[in-house]
Amino acid sequence: MKRTLTTLAAILLASAATANECSTGNTLTADTLTIATGNPAYYPWVIDDAPESGNGFEAAVAYAIAGKMGYDNAHVAWVRTSFDGAIQPGAKNFDFNLQQFSILPERAEVIDFSAPYYTTTKAVVVTTANGKDMTPATLSGMKGLKFGAGAGLSAATFLESAVQPMASTLLYDDVANTTAALQANQVDAVIFDLPTALFVTGVQMDNGKIIGQFPTDVNDSPDHFGLVLAKNSPLTACVDAALSALQADGTMATIEDKWLASGAGVPVIDMSK
Template sequence: MSRRARPLSLAAAGLAVAALALAGCASAGTPAATGSASDSGEGWVTPGKITIATGEPAYYPWVIDDDPESGEGFEAAVAYAVAEELGFAADDVVWVRTGFEEAIAPGPKDFDVNLQQFSITDERKKSVDFSSPYYETTQVVVTTGSSPAADATSIADLKDLLIGAQTGTTSYTTIESVIQPTQGAQAFNTNDDAKLALENGQVDAIVVDLPTAFYISGAELTDGVLVGQLPTPEGETGDQLGFVLAKDSPLTSQVTEAVDALRKDGTLDELAAEWLGGEGEAPVLK
């Protein structure tokens, strides 16, 4: 399952190219590429293995067909690339599943690293560690052609509507901080629940990250409409996604070094183009 040996597969059409605008610097210490990480049992859940967690379920285009072991999908591919950078063979990758909020709650973990579109925030850093970011994205409003949100061209047009998102996510907090709807953000356990509520007319629109927005609007909704991106506050970056590790994990610097190496050699850009590439545009709402 080497990232260099695995044949490339094109993601389904309808996804947007999302720019990977990350400029992190490599952490100090022994370079991860030496393979020393896999040779040492210190800090790992299972010595000689790397235990990687993702969601239950894991969604396209991040993981294809809810099968991370295949290495297909952006986050599945990034996980195997990081494992290889750390010196682990594909057979030494062990996958487990966790809930989204469970993964970022304080306390011990049954995984070495976890990736399921976790935005790096100061609040979450109080409970867990993050690697340097492997991807940067924005939040996007999605609706259907029959919804009153379909004609929205500004944030003001959305304020009196029912807007929902998965609870505990940046999508949810962005609704509250950027749109500030008069009826508050509508919370759902998963993106699937939010999408179902949209289809049933229980909400007027939902907010998800950019790649997910293009897939939902183009492939899952019968009459999907991509309303637009929510703006990033001036002077700030988009949502930077990182690997989650246990708080004060001895592995954090090694995983960060691996991510930084993959960014520097262009692997992260290549994987983003492969799995998140496609056609379409999402205007920025003002």
């Protein structure tokens, strides 16, 4: 009898430590949460391309969500996917995927999004060397610039609708190529989400400068980043519950303060001039 009780207690303890009711039986691998990120994963979202360390905003968010869902760090597995890998039809190789996916209604037709885990604006970066360092930044000033942006971001369509620049926008595969084009003066200015812009100008470029961020009431701005899950995944509700619990208890704010530089000092672009 005593032995049965101990076994029972052990089973209860083990299940409490590894999984909660919501996700049990619905994860890719039993008792393990498989999380996907980009390849490579960029600063400041994942530090040193090592999400296993939990360093970086998205890595920390991922572990926090896993923890709330009942998976300790030992029960989290990481995989890498491209953007295309995340949206291709068929079985996914992850339970959820986070690599700054903006939540868009068109995308939501083929994949599930969690509630947003981060909201940001788009910022305009120039080099102080190319003479395009305008202060204050205005809409009419923006129209005259030749822009570069990442093709995977919604920046191209955003520029077209909100700014309508005169020169055609050049698009690149990743942050590194976009920055290279700016440094080679092939474009006057590039668009990043604010945390990436803060990182690029603060760490990667010597002469980079953020001239402004777009105001939050312009269409498609701000960007809401959401976790990507398979369409109609039973886990979406579990992840949302974990996220709202983390937001309520202040964990998300703590993670944000720890890993993302404050964008409070960045001026807002005047869209009326």
